Amino acid sequence: MEPPVPHAPEIRTDTPGSFARAVFHERHPVLIGRLLDALPYGPAQRAALADLLAASTGGARLEPPAAEPPPADAEQWREWGASWWGRRWDEAPFLWAESYFYRRLLDATGYFRPGDPWYGIDPFAPLKAAELAGPAVDGELAALDGHPPTRDALLAAALWGNRADLGFRLTAEDGDTATGLVADDTAALWAHLEHAPGGRIALIADNAGRELLPDLVLLDHLLTSGLAGHADLYVKPQPYFVSDATTADTLAALTRLRTAPGPAAAATGARLWQALTDGTLTLRTHPFFCAPLPYQAMPADLRRELTGATLTLLKGDLNYRRLVGDRHWPATTPFAPLTAHFPTPVAALRTLKSDVVTGLTPATLARLDATGTPWRTSGRHALVQLAAARSTAP
Ligand SMILES: O=P(O)(O)OC[C@H]1O[C@](O)(CO)[C@@H](O)[C@@H]1O
Numbered sequence: 001m002e003p004p005v006p007h008a009p010e011i012r013t014d015t016p017g018s019f020a021r022a023v024f025h026e027r028h029p030v031l032i033g034r035l036l037d038a039l040p041y042g043p044a045q046r047a048a049l050a051d052l053l054a055a056s057t058g059g060a061r062l063e064p065p066a067a068e069p070p071p072a073d074a075e076q077w078r079e080w081g082a083s084w085w086g087r088r089w090d091e092a093p094f095l096w097a098e099s100y101f102y103r104r105l106l107d108a109t110g111y112f113r114p115g116d117p118w119y120g121i122d123p124f125a126p127l128k129a130a131e132l133a134g135p136a137v138d139g140e141l142a143a144l145d146g147h148p149p150t151r152d153a154l155l156a157a158a159l160w161g162n163r164a165d166l167g168f169r170l171t172a173e174d175g176d177t178a179t180g181l182v183a184d185d186t187a188a189l190w191a192h193l194e195h196a197p198g199g200r201i202a203l204i205a206d207n208a209g210r211e212l213l214p215d216l217v218l219l220d221h222l223l224t225s226g227l228a229g230h231a232d233l234y235v236k237p238q239p240y241f242v243s244d245a246t247t248a249d250t251l252a253a254l255t256r257l258r259t260a261p262g263p264a265a266a267a268t269g270a271r272l273w274q275a276l277t278d279g280t281l282t283l284r285t286h287p288f289f290c291a292p293l294p295y296q297a298m299p300a301d302l303r304r305e306l307t308g309a310t311l312t313l314l315k316g317d318l319n320y321r322r323l324v325g326d327r328h329w330p331a332t333t334p335f336a337p338l339t340a341h342f343p344t345p346v347a348a349l350r351t352l353k354s355d356v357v358t359g360l361t362p363a364t365l366a367r368l369d370a371t372g373t374p375w376r377t378s379g380r381h382a383l384v385q386l387a388a389a390r391s392t393a394p
Pocket residue numbers: 023027098162165167168206207241315316317318319353354
């Protein structure tokens with residue numbers, strides 16, 4: 001008999017003192033302030049952003065996205081929000097409410113209004129551009145010219161690159177340094193790829209800039225080493241969660257690589273450019289990557305597209321929440337059964353920046369709890385978790 005699928009309450013924002021509540025009441029006001037400093041939005045947009053902040057923190061009822069002119073995703077959102085329209089923002093699950101906040105933020109700026117001068121303008125672009133142009137990236141690219149990095153180092157760079165998410169950095173404590181891995185399936189991940197080299201690998205990206213650059217370098221390694229014969233890089237179809245990578249961000253990162261002064265970074269950029277042009281590397285997206293739903297609800301077309309990949313590398317905190325379900329799981333709940341719905345073998349590479357975690361040993365959990373620190377949300381810890389037992393047949 002199959003073991004029962006475990007269950008736990010969904011994380012919500014109405015719990016006083018919770019991390020989820022602080023995201024709405026502390027992080028979002030800082031974020032809106034940064035956007036208003038970074039771009040000369042006019043009074044209408046400023047008022048709309050202030051209204052969004054007030055509504056999402058002040059007990060207002062949820063309404064579908066602005067209907068005039070009807071946005072392309074209006075129908076989709078009516079469905080995604082069917083259980084929540086008319087309810088208070090803080091009655092909706094954290095995952096749903098946070099995703100909808102970013103959708104409404106784009107509305108408020110004119111992003112979806114054809115004919116509006118701000119139509120299609122990424123409100124987070126100045127923040128992302130400043131990070132990509134910064135000296136930290138210079139240093140990281142120059143480091144590629146030292147000793148050739150081991151594959152473990154490349155994987156670790158992609159993993160810890162996830163700390164560089166700009167939403168998290170809005171309220172992260174200065175001096176929060178990285179510590180260690182709370183679960184580490186790195187060896188099993190390489191063994192899995194070595195078992196079936198030359199297949200197709202999917203990487204579902206998270207943040208642009210300092211996270212996407214090491215992701216690209218890792219993809220280059222997988223392709224040049226022959227561990228992958230083809231790679232699909234999935235990015236967001238629109239700006240999301242501040243620094244999530246879009247196609248524009250991917251092009252900016254590739255350009256940063258190709259034009260780096262160091263030969264190793266420039267050569268990596270040139271190879272990836274070539275891989276895109278000859279189809280060895282494919283850039284992909286799907287509306288579901290901005291859906292307020294767990295991956296268990298993945299639509300059939302995306303499921304079909306992913307099926308057959310040797311491995312999906314799933315980057316970041318939000319993707320992890322969507323993979324296992326944004327729930328108050330006991331941290332020792334096994335990881336693999338919670339991911340059995342995913343269409344391919346999957347490896348999560350994530351720094352811990354929210355309450356959800358699974359697959360820890362009782363000893364690790366006891367050690368972390370004994371620190372008395374907010375280890376689940378500080379971004380100082382990370383994990384590599386693999387669920388490999390899946391059919392890889394197309
Ligand atoms: O960029 P990531 O790793 O998905 O992190 C998203 C961040 O946003 C949050 O949803 C909170 O805003 C946390 O999960 C995390 O800090």
